[in-house]
Amino acid sequence: xxxxxxxxxRNEEHTAPAPLxxxxxxxxLTPYVFVAPFYVVFAAFGLYPxxxxxxxxxxxxxxxxxxxxxxxxxxxxxxxSPEFWASLGNSAVMWLLIVPVQIVGGLAAAVLLxxxxxxxxGMFRVAFIAPFVTPLVAMAQVxxxxxxxxxxxxxxxxxxxxxxxxxxxxxxxxAKPTLALLFLWKTTGFAxxxxxxxLQAVPSDVYEAAALDxxxxxxxxxxxxxxxxxxxxxxxxxVQTLAVFQMFAEPFVVTQGGPYGSTTTGGLYLYxxxxxxxxxxxxxxxxxxxxxxxxxSLLSVRLLRSRDE
Amino acid sequence: MKHKSLxxxxxxxxxxxxxxxxxxxxVYPIWWAISSSLKPPNEIVxxxxxxxxxxxxxxxxxxxFHDVPIGTGFLNTVLVVVVKGALTMCFCPLAxxxxxxxxxxxxxxxxxxxxxTLMLPTLVLIxxxxxxxxxxxxxxxxxxxxxxxxxDAFSIFWMRQTIAAVPDELLDAGRVDGAGEFGxxxxxxxxxxxxxxxxxxxxxxxNIYNDFxxxxxxxxxxxxxxxxxxxxxxxxxxxxxxxxxxxxxVWGELLAAGSIAMLPVLLLFILLQRHFxxxxxxxxxxx
Numbered sequence: 020x021x022x023x024x025x026x027x028x029r030n031e032e033h034t035a036p037a038p039l040x041x042x043x044x045x046x047x048l049t050p051y052v053f054v055a056p057f058y059v060v061f062a063a064f065g066l067y068p069x070x071x072x073x074x075x076x077x078x079x080x081x082x083x084x085x086x087x088x089x090x091x092x093x094x095x096x097x098x099x100s101p102e103f104w105a106s107l108g109n110s111a112v113m114w115l116l117i118v119p120v121q122i123v124g125g126l127a128a129a130v131l132l133x134x135x136x137x138x139x140x141g142m143f144r145v146a147f148i149a150p151f152v153t154p155l156v157a158m159a160q161v162x163x164x165x166x167x168x169x170x171x172x173x174x175x176x177x178x179x180x181x182x183x184x185x186x187x188x189x190x191x192x193x194a195k196p197t198l199a200l201l202f203l204w205k206t207t208g209f210a211x212x213x214x215x216x217x218l219q220a221v222p223s224d225v226y227e228a229a230a231l232d233x234x235x236x237x238x239x240x241x242x243x244x245x246x247x248x249x250x251x252x253x254x255x256x257x258v259q260t261l262a263v264f265q266m267f268a269e270p271f272v273v274t275q276g277g278p279y280g281s282t283t284t285g286g287l288y289l290y291x292x293x294x295x296x297x298x299x300x301x302x303x304x305x306x307x308x309x310x311x312x313x314x315x316s317l318l319s320v321r322l323l324r325s326r327d328e
Numbered sequence: 329m330k331h332k333s334l335x336x337x338x339x340x341x342x343x344x345x346x347x348x349x350x351x352x353x354x355v356y357p358i359w360w361a362i363s364s365s366l367k368p369p370n371e372i373v374x375x376x377x378x379x380x381x382x383x384x385x386x387x388x389x390x391x392x393f394h395d396v397p398i399g400t401g402f403l404n405t406v407l408v409v410v411v412k413g414a415l416t417m418c419f420c421p422l423a424x425x426x427x428x429x430x431x432x433x434x435x436x437x438x439x440x441x442x443x444x445t446l447m448l449p450t451l452v453l454i455x456x457x458x459x460x461x462x463x464x465x466x467x468x469x470x471x472x473x474x475x476x477x478x479x480d481a482f483s484i485f486w487m488r489q490t491i492a493a494v495p496d497e498l499l500d501a502g503r504v505d506g507a508g509e510f511g512x513x514x515x516x517x518x519x520x521x522x523x524x525x526x527x528x529x530x531x532x533x534x535n536i537y538n539d540f541x542x543x544x545x546x547x548x549x550x551x552x553x554x555x556x557x558x559x560x561x562x563x564x565x566x567x568x569x570x571x572x573x574x575x576x577x578v579w580g581e582l583l584a585a586g587s588i589a590m591l592p593v594l595l596l597f598i599l600l601q602r603h604f605x606x607x608x609x610x611x612x613x614x615x
Contacts, residue, residue, distance in 0.1 A: 047432070049426075049430070049509045050426040050430035051432065053422045053425060053426035053513075054423040054427065054438060054484075056419040056422075056423065056479050057419065057420075057423050057442065057479045058441075060476075060477075060479045061441075061445055061479075063475075064453075064457060064460070064475060064476040064477070065448070065476075067460065068456030068457050068459065069452075069453070069456055071456060071460060071463075072455060072456030072459060075456075124350075127346070128347065128350055131339060131343050131346065131347055132347070134336050134337075134339055135336055136336055136338050136339060137339050137347075142351075143347050143351055144605070145598070145601060146351035146354050146355045147350070147351065147354055148597070148601075148604065148608070149354060149355055149358060149594065149597065150354050150357075151608070152534055152593050152594065152596075152597045152604065153358060153538075153593060153594065154537070154538040154540075154556055154589050154590060154593065155538060155556075156538075156540050156556045156559045156560050156563070156586075157556075157559060157585075157586035157587075157589040157590050158361075158586070158590075159563065160562075160563045160582050160583070160586040161357055161360070161361045161583070161586055163563060163566065163582070164361075164364075164372075164579045164582060164583065165357065165360070167575075169575075170373045170376070170575050170579075172360065172377070176377075204353070204354065204357065207354075208354065209608060212605060212608050212609065213608075213609070216609050226336075236337075261449055265450065265451040267451070268540045268541065268560075271544075271560065272559075272560050272563045272564070273563075273567075274567075275564065275567070286451055289451060289454070289455070290545070293454075293458060293545065298455060298458075298459060301455045302455050302456065305451065305452045305453075305455050305456070308449075308451065308452065309448075309449055309451075312449050313447075
């Protein structure tokens with residue numbers, strides 16, 4: 020095979036292919052060994068508890084004592100419980116306060132950041148991501164202090180300009196928006212980075228061609244930019260829908276679900292079954308919440324899929 | 329240059345104002361928390377806006393260290409980050425390598441299962457896992473904090489994408505030189521994908537350090553609480569006792585604890601920005 024004019028190959032190169040094949044056969048197990056740890060951990064701490072919990076969701080188990088089979092009672096209890104629906108309603112309101120604002124605001128910031136002629140871009144990017152890396156619990160503490168009705172920073176500022184203070188965390192009207200603001204503050208940088216990457220994947224000559232054809236900036240945004248980042252938007256909507264319906268730490272630390280249950284989200288309501296030792300109902304609630312979250316992500320993927328896909 | 333000016337106009341002052349305003353909104357709460365934690369307690373309540381470096385004091389930190397088991401929390405978090413992080417960093421790239429470079433029977437099925445687990449919301453597992461932990465007698469143990477979720481599907485998927493880009497010729501060259509299968513991974517693949525490994529490292533560290541939902545459920549005794557759980561206990565004590573509370577001192581401790589918890593990740597982020605951003609972006613690939 021090797022032309023005689025080349026330097027003669029070293030001995031191993033001739034003999035290598037044969038042992039390679041036998042060794043491959045001998046090492047048939049290698050890839051299985053490499054992937055095994057994940058499946059062991061998943062089987063032990065994913066699949067097993069799921070099956071166990073599914074079984075428990077049909078019992079009245081309270082964390083101790085005998086578990087009695089009660090059929091679908093936990094599910095019918097939840098589906099007819101006003102508290103369960105209220106927790107989903109609270110999450111839905113949070114969703115409305117968060118996701119549209121984040122997508123529109125994040126897209127505006129990302130479009131500006133995508134401009135190659137923008138100065139200080141690195142600095143802006145660092146500023147936007149900083150909230151995303153800080154621990155949520157630590158920032159939830161800051162929210163308690165900043166939005167306190169009596170001595171908080173925000174009401175201090177309002178009073179400075181002659182406005183009355185607001186009960187940010189202790190009124191049913193304002194508690195949800197104030198927690199939504201914490202969520203927005205924490206995760207909008209993530210949205211900006213994802214959208215920015217989507218925008219930068221759009222080749223610049225597409226815009227040049229459009230500009231040469233006389234398309235206005237506004238026209239370019241609606242008919243070029245938006246369709247091209249639709250995948251990034253769809254991804255964000257799915258991820259944030261999952262996150263909002265599972266929201267837990269924000270209300271747990273800042274409001275404990277109050278006032279009057281107005282910030283008891285789907286996630287916090289689920290957790291409350293643990294404190295109440297009502298684990299059978301809690302397991303049933305987990306499965307209902309997951310079904311809902313799955314349905315919502317499927318729906319948003321459907322709605323955001325472009326007509327031509 | 330001419331092309332550039334056609335497609336991208338110079339940003340106007342209004343656009344800078346918008347971005348700068350947003351940047352201030354994002355960074356100011358962090359700055360406010362850290363600077364306020366250094367103020368004398370009565371100043372936090374009386375003059376929340378002012379900060380003079382001259383009157384900076386560690387009073388709040390001393391009080392907080394005295395009242396809050398934050399040292400224990402920090403050590404527990406470090407332990408969990410190190411052990412759980414090591415499990416992720418060892419086994420996820422290895423599994424990613426197997427999925428990227430080996431053809432073996434059942435590969436598609438196994439990978440399909442992996443992708444399915446990716447869609448499982450964290451929250452659905454909380455109660456089932458807690459039940460399992462109590463069955464095993466693992467509530468309030470380190471293994472409960474470390475093992476569940478220690479080798480995660482997303483990191484494997486990410487590493488598979490990264491390793492798939494490594495040319496096969498490089499691996500074959502290693503085989504010809506007589507390297508074993510693990511040797512090829514450790515001595516050829518890992519050095520080539522070092523930036524990806526670094527991004528996985530910082531993101532894993534950040535995620536485990538900030539993790540809250542599972543630790544708060546799995547652990548309820550002080551000696552096993554992670555830092556984030558210690559913080560949340562402190563916050564609940566504060567919001568639960570408003571009557572007659574000395575807000576300056578209580579908030580001073582709260583802000584001191586929060587600032588201490590923020591500092592390690594913020595430093596890591598400032599030093600390793602590029603890896604953080606790569607890590608965050610990798611997350612969007614799964615969409």
